[in-house]
Amino acid sequence: MTGPINPTLSQAEIAAIAEAAYVYAFPMMIAYGFFHRQTMGPDAPEKQAIGRFTHFRTVSSPTLNNTIPWINTDTLYSAAWLDLRAEPVVLTTPEFPGHRFQNVQAADWYTMNFYTRGTRDVGNAARTTLIAGPDWQGQVPAGIDEVVRTDSRIIKLFARVVIEAPGDEVAIHELQDQYGLVPLSTWAGTTAPPDAPTIDFPAPPASGLRGRGFFEQPTPDFIGTFNFLMTLAAVHPDEADLFQTFARIGAVPGSAFDSADLTPAQTQAVQAGIDAGLARIEHRLAHLDTPINGWVYPLDLRGDRSRLTGSPQAYLARAVGARYAIWGPGAEEVVYMVAEVDADGEPLDGTNAAYEIRFDQAPPVTGFWSYTVYDAQTRLLVPHPSGRYKRGDRDRDINRDADGGFSLLLQNTPPPADRMGDWLPVPKGRFQVVGRLYGPHPELLDKSYAPPPLQRVSVVPG
Known part of the structure; x- marks a missing residue:
């Protein structure tokens, strides 16, 4: 009986193909781990539905929704998974007050962003968007502002609304309740198509979980998982040769696919490819970008198909982005920067140290x-x-100079009362600081902006 691997391939060829396939499949496996936990796992604060919004009414905290790396505490989320196999879904978003920053983002099964709309690009008017999967061939009815096509049959949807001040949540709840997600036939009042076949979504095996519970499956069985995941996405014409x-x-x-059908030599070769792929991912994670004053802000890890396909480097960036900060918006929407070291290159540690960041002026953004x-x-x-857990532009008690400059004080214990507005608490131990800069100015996108370093200072006693 012939096994699943072409018997004419050498071990080196098998390893090379397995490495490329593993890097390609890597972000999809991580996404599937989240999908299964959020839609089929035990009830939890991050539990989400398929086909309707789950509104998170409280800002994320160490005890709420603290499962996705770098969960933000600036916005309230609404989230949903959409199954587009039977028909498209119509997304309706309400009109927002002109002062409030908001956006809606959709990511495909590959984890690429294919849609981000909001204050920055289309403003705050109400919108109606038809989101269609790769198999839909229907007519677009009147009343649709935009049609968005995706290469996958299951997608992830986020809506974010910025919290402008303490107690602002009630106003956001009213806006969240005005979001809509309905099948196209319901929205148009037409006959619904047949339901899509029921899918048995298997739980990610414990053997495939790594680190913080990320589903990465670094064994030859990943090929069977990849084959299953690709039933819920379409092979793009530009990647037909790759899939061959x-x-x-x-x-x-x-x-x-059953890894038991492989010969020992084939198993060894596939595993060598997986190990090489993981080594490339880990190496890039350790060397994301050239630090600027201790801050790292790579701009190539998130985006759409134009940025994250077409070359081994692009597929590697997609894989690294999934491990590093899955589902982050593209850089044109928000620039993320992270510091793990101080101005002298020493790791940030709040056990006995304090740090200060001096801003001569506010970060260059149009959003927040x-x-x-x-x-x-x-x-x-x-x-x-x-x-x-954060300080930002909406914190009115930060001590600002006449020209807009200010400082943030990072230490574990409270400072004196006159510095409380500047205080960004840190844990006793190693930590990192993440800057979120929404609506970035060009100097952030061309990296001519130099963020100020974290200077180590004496702990300021309260």
Whole structure:
């Protein structure tokens, strides 16, 4: 009996194909781990539905929704998974007050952003958007502002609304309740198509979970998982040749795959390819970008198909982005920057040290900005008695100079009363600081902006 791998391939050829296929499949596996946990796992604060919005009414914290690395504390989320196999879905968004920053973002099964709309690009008027999968061939009815096509049959949808001040949540709840998600036939009042076949979504095996519970499956069985995941996405015409290459090791959308059918030499070769792919991902994670004053802000890890396909480097960026900060908006929407070291290159550690960031002027954005503290290893929020995890442009108690300059003081214990507005609490231990700069100016996108460093200072006693 012939196994799934072309018997004419050498071990070196098998390893090379397996490496490319693993890097390609890597972000999809991570996304699937989140999908299964959020839609089929036990009830939890991050539980989400398929086909309707789940509105998160409270800002994220160490005890709420603290499962996605770098969860933000600037916005309230609404989230949904959409199954587009039977028919498109119509998304309706309400009119927002002109002062409020908001956006809606959609990511495909590959984890690429194919849609981001909001204050920055289309403004705050009400909108009606038809989101269609790769198989839809229907007519667009009147009343649709925009039609968006995606290469996958299941997508991830986020809506974010900025919290402008304490107690602002009630006003946001009223806006969240005005979001709509309905099948096209319901929206248009036409006959609904037949339901899509029921899918048995298997739970990611424990053997495939790594680190913080990310589903990465670094074994030859990843090929079978890849084949299943690709039934929920369409092979783009530009990647037809790539998938012909993947097929030589049994990576064929919808095909069965059993690693037990491999010879010992083939198993060894596939595993060598997986190990090489993981090594490339880990190496890029350790060398994301050239630091600027201790801050790293790579701009190539998030985006759409034009940025994240077409070359081994692009597929590697997509994989690294999924591990680093899955589902982050593209750089044109928000620039993320992270610091893990101080001005002298020493790791940030709040055990006995304090740090100060001196801004001569506010970060260059048209939207909003904030700086949030996370654990250095997990990139999750760390409980602190103060309950404060960020400082940003909406914090009116920051001490600002006449020309708009200000400083942030990072230490574990409270400072004197006159510095409380400047205080960004940090844990006792290694931490990182993440800047979120929404609506970035050109100097952020061309990286001519130099963020100020974190200077180590003496702990300021309260």
